[in-house]
Amino acid sequence: MKVELRIKRFDPEKDQKPRWADYQVEVEPTDRLLDALHYVKWYQDGSLTFRRSCAHGICGSDCMLINGVNRLACKVLVKDLGRRITVEPMRGYPVVKDLVVDMEKFFAAYRAVKPYLINDEPAGPRERLQSPAERERYDDTTKCILCGACTTSCPSFWANDDYIGPAAIVQAHRFIFDSRDRGAAERLEVLNQREGVWRCRTIFNCTDACPRDIEVTRAIQEVKRAILFQRI
Amino acid sequence: MYRGGEGQLSFILHRITGVGILVFLFGHVADTFLVGFGPDLYNHAMAIYRLPVIRVLEVLLAAAVLYHALNGLRIIIIDFWPAASRYQRAMFYAVGVVFLALFIPAAITMIRPLFH
Numbered sequence: 001m002k003v004e005l006r007i008k009r010f011d012p013e014k015d016q017k018p019r020w021a022d023y024q025v026e027v028e029p030t031d032r033l034l035d036a037l038h039y040v041k042w043y044q045d046g047s048l049t050f051r052r053s054c055a056h057g058i059c060g061s062d063c064m065l066i067n068g069v070n071r072l073a074c075k076v077l078v079k080d081l082g083r084r085i086t087v088e089p090m091r092g093y094p095v096v097k098d099l100v101v102d103m104e105k106f107f108a109a110y111r112a113v114k115p116y117l118i119n120d121e122p123a124g125p126r127e128r129l130q131s132p133a134e135r136e137r138y139d140d141t142t143k144c145i146l147c148g149a150c151t152t153s154c155p156s157f158w159a160n161d162d163y164i165g166p167a168a169i170v171q172a173h174r175f176i177f178d179s180r181d182r183g184a185a186e187r188l189e190v191l192n193q194r195e196g197v198w199r200c201r202t203i204f205n206c207t208d209a210c211p212r213d214i215e216v217t218r219a220i221q222e223v224k225r226a227i228l229f230q231r232i
Numbered sequence: 233m234y235r236g237g238e239g240q241l242s243f244i245l246h247r248i249t250g251v252g253i254l255v256f257l258f259g260h261v262a263d264t265f266l267v268g269f270g271p272d273l274y275n276h277a278m279a280i281y282r283l284p285v286i287r288v289l290e291v292l293l294a295a296a297v298l299y300h301a302l303n304g305l306r307i308i309i310i311d312f313w314p315a316a317s318r319y320q321r322a323m324f325y326a327v328g329v330v331f332l333a334l335f336i337p338a339a340i341t342m343i344r345p346l347f348h
């Protein structure tokens with residue numbers, strides 16, 4: 001089947017502002033959008049720039065705005081997108097070129113929540129044990145691949161890019177509710193700032209956008225509650 | 233515009249109604265303030281509220297307050313019971329149903345005197 005790709009392009013060396021470019025591509029209905037983008041890059045216009053690495057929905061590099069919603073290009077099938085497909089870079093971060101955005105701030109927010117196990121107690125002769133119920137507590141937020149779909153779908157983040165964003169909160173949640181971790185207080189302190197969890201307006205775009213089906217808004221709400229009641 | 237779902241729509245409506253109510257409140261504070269300049273001026277200002285156009289605006293105000301209140305309850309539930317976030321869509325539609333059930337009779341009651 002034939003589809004038309006409308007891609008928002010921007011070349012910092014030539015363009016003053018982004019421009020739309022159209023490409024006709026012959027695809028199988030079961031192809032992923034990433035295949036169509038590859039087709040354009042390999043056979044029609046080698047200058048088209050986008051990120052991708054694993055091509056299997058696990059590295060999180062190819063999140064983009066597809067038909068007006070954040071999706072991984074390697075995970076959506078062309079047949080679910082219609083004949084005319086619009087592709088834009090994620091909103092809210094500066095565009096480097098075409099579909100590539102500068103995610104430095106995204107990872108700065110990630111680092112700010114200390115996304116690693118904090119526990120000074122001696123580990124003992126064996127592992128730090130955890131019951132299945134304790135593991136279940138934060139299971140949902142372990143699935144994050146840091147693609148940026150949630151953060152760049154958030155109206156609060158578009159309005160203020162200093163907002164730490166859903167992705168960083170999800171990462172914090174993963175450690176805050178881990179029974180082996182002792183860093184919850186430090187992380188909640190970071191998230192209780194002006195640009196922390198309170199900027200969330202429960203809009204749910206993040207939950208809808210997550211390619212890993214994480215209940216992002218719910219995780220944020222649980223962190224808000226933990227701060228409010230000072231208990232995890 | 234980002235093609236968000238019911239959550240985004242609920243947020244946009246919440247913002248618009250919130251700002252609308254705030255604008256009304258400023259006006260309301262201003263007209264009440266006029267009483268300080270004597271009854272004549274105040275009564276004159278109050279007469280404006282009897283214009284039919286204003287009555288229509290009041291119906292809009294009632295709609296704004298009602299939606300803002302109902303959706304506010306929806307948000308409070310999600311705030312204090314995070315597990316409810318799974319039902320946020322259903323709750324948005326419930327807000328819509330309750331809104332219509334209360335707003336339609338209220339609007340009829342408010343508009344009817346205009347036709348007498």
Ligand code: FES
Pocket residue numbers: 051052053054055056057058059060061062063072073074075
């Ligand atoms: S390319 Fe790795 S997630 Fe899509």
